[in-house]
Amino acid sequence: MVGAVAAPDDPAAARGIARRAQSDVYRAGVSGARPAVPTQPGALEEAARAALSPEAFAYIAGGAGAERTVAANRAAFARWQVWPRPLRDVSVRDLGARFLGVDRPTPLLLAPLGVMELAHPDADLAVARAAAAMGVPYVLSNQASVPMERVAGSVPEGARLFQLYWSASDELNASLLRRAEAAGAEAIVVTLDTHLLGWRTRDLDLGYLPFTRGMGIAQYTSDPVFRELVRARAGSSTGGSKVRVTPKTIAAGISIARNGAAVTGSPSLRGNLRSPLPRLAVETFLDVFSTPALTWDDLAKARTWTSLPLILKGIVHPDDAARAVDEGLDGVWVSNHGGRQIDQSVPTLDVLPAIVERVAGRVPVVFDSGVRGGADAFIALALGATMVALGRPYAYGLGIAGETGVREVIRNVLAELDVTLGLAGLTAVRDVDTAALRRTDG
Structure with missing residues (x-):
């Protein structure tokens, strides 16, 4: 197993993460050591399948219905290609991004994933430690295996947000948001697309719901x-x-x-x-747990429950993104829940440019669904995302090798992003735009 993963805990340290990551892996390989988790996304998923129980893997990896949305999310990335641009000085590269008024060392977030005890006994604690070590904000799940106060106490230096599943009890919603603010959350991520539980066929066939x-x-x-x-x-x-x-x-x-x-x-x-x-x-x-009666008018209540910024997660239609901005929300998160809610849903990458256009820079745009590596993150950033959120891959890393596995997955994504940035002839994430991409019918 490769030793400790170097953390990009400031913008300067994030520069050159690819070189350090490759050097660490190849130097350790001289003595026969191997990475704790596979670097290739498909191999990572298969290693997680082998490490986890059938029920745990089905819950983490599965999607809705025939899982056509999961496939469509991935296929959407295949419609874009990165232009290689040599003969440019890319010796110094900066992955830094600004989000919620804070300069971050990288444009990566860890998306909220529930029931991480399915993957590892340390669950959210291991994920939070890995995220903090790598300088990546972690969105604590409302469906966590560890209370938010314990996570915050264990990793006080970590940047964190809190995900709210809007409950049928307003008193409970208000209590959760008060606790999140007291626990040091920087923002509330209101997940909108799970007011009805998706038709998740893998879980149904096993008769298994962890809750x-x-x-x-x-x-x-x-x-x-x-x-x-x-x-x-x-x-x-x-x-x-x-x-x-x-x-x-x-x-x-x-x-x-x-x-x-x-x-x-x-x-x-x-x-x-x-x-x-x-x-x-x-x-x-x-x-x-949730209410199918939630409407735009209800969102105003959250302003009375917390002073934190509110980001709406589960936005796919450009009209909803525009309304979120018009209603005074503080950010939109483009997501179809990783394909877990609607089979044959619109893939998120296909609508990202239209949403970015409608938002017009007024609030940050977070993107997820289908991201498996650094090249994917590069494409999403080029299409206008402010930040890119990683989901299933870090859960796979957790299941394979605990905290070390999560850290290596984060490192691998950032290292590939760094390599892609440099090979595209660019030196800063803030300079990545559609000129770096070529549209294809693939």
Whole structure:
């Protein structure tokens, strides 16, 4: 395994990350060491498949329906090619980008991914440590396996944002945003496209949703408003429906009890197995997780809950991007949830230029869905993205090699971005535009 990954913790250090990364790998290779995770995106995914349980891999890798949107997101990148431009001095390169009024060492974010305990026991803590070490902001998921306060306390130096899934309870929404602000979040990312859970065929075929096992609800069970909702449910509960007892039922019950300690206040697994509260916490979460009644008018409430900037995630139509700006939101995040919500959805890269045109530089534009490497990030930046968010690849790295795996995935993406920048004859991310690309029908 290759040793420690050098971190681009300032703009100057981000220059030349490709050379350092290659040097580290090849020098270590002399003694037989290999990278902790594969550098090739397809091999990375296959290594994660081998490392993870079938249920965990299906949840992380899967998409909606026949997964045509997942494929379309990738195919959209194939319609663009990068122009090589030699004979230019690219000896010094700068990956720096400005986002939310802050100069960042790179234009990369880690997108919010829930239930990371499926990939590794250290879950969000490992991801946050890796992100901080690499100078990359991390968007804490509302569906995290670790409460936001614990993540912030573990990595106080890390730049973080918080993702909100708009709950059916406004009191819960307000509580989550107050906690996020207190935990040092720089902005709130309101995810809009999961007000209905997508038709995720891999999970359906396995009959597996991690939340029903009490996983990925740590932000909720650690919240005082949510706990009160659970206690209210307990007061009106009639005992619930009977379930068939099987080894899988027992395993699910143990998982629920273990993850329900936050609502019982007891560290005892035996006590939590006897308590109805962990099961009621799961039922309460499933009831309040989202609301299909959310509209533009509701978004104004968030301004009363937090003073942080609000970024809308799940914007695909240019009209929605324009309205977000007109409504005074602070950023748009172009995403189709990595293809996990609608089968045969519009691929995000295809609409990015139109959204950038409608936004006209008034707010930052974050991009995700289909990004697998640094060349992808370069294309998205050339088409106008302010920042590019990475999703599944870092989850794969986490599943293969924990924190080290996440750090190497981040390093690999940034190194390839750096190489692509230089070979395109450019020296700064801020200079990347459509002149660096050629459109193809491929």
